[in-house]
Amino acid sequence: MINDLPMLDSQPSGEIAMSIRNMIFAAAFGIASLTAAHADGLRPIQGKSIDLGGVSGIAYYTVERDGFHVVTTLAQGEAGTPMRVVSVLAPGQRVVLSTPQQADAIEISRKGDSVFVRNVRTASN
Template structure:
């Protein structure tokens, strides 16, 4: 007779969380590796690597009813908890994820139907 009940995962909670975190980073950096690091525009669902000093991740955007939904997922190293920044950009708007360090800032901006990702000067934000 076959038992149709699911077998509970007996791994410690911390090990499961680390496994989920590792899968998240693999997916995020897999998406980022598919896209070339360019200074020109980003295409919808195209990942762009972000490096803010000790914090790194990936940004992408989707188009929903003429709105550009920008998503950035960042974490400090592989052990840091990931955070997600979501912003809806209208033409001419920008979002600037940054760190306290001078070199740790990027600007994600929308100009018309283009989204640009570039390094920004944290002191001016």
């Protein structure tokens, strides 16, 4: 079985260099693919629209020493008084925003160094 493995000594140095370049390229491509997967999350200071039916607004976050500060500003209609909610998220934590009139809610969650905003169904409705 060991005899079936190719020996590096028997390969010309050009082929070894090509194999190493191919491995480096494959590793770089893999890392770039993982980075692209995180691109769907929210970036610091990037605003994300929030729509909870009659209540809407925007959310963003900043990276602070004690965690990610998620700032959500909501208002009912154009004439409603705006309300700001600030949540500090550690890895694995989330905050859910909902209204009693709507079955859908907005979940803002932190997974590692990424923040995600998604629509969810509330359990109470």
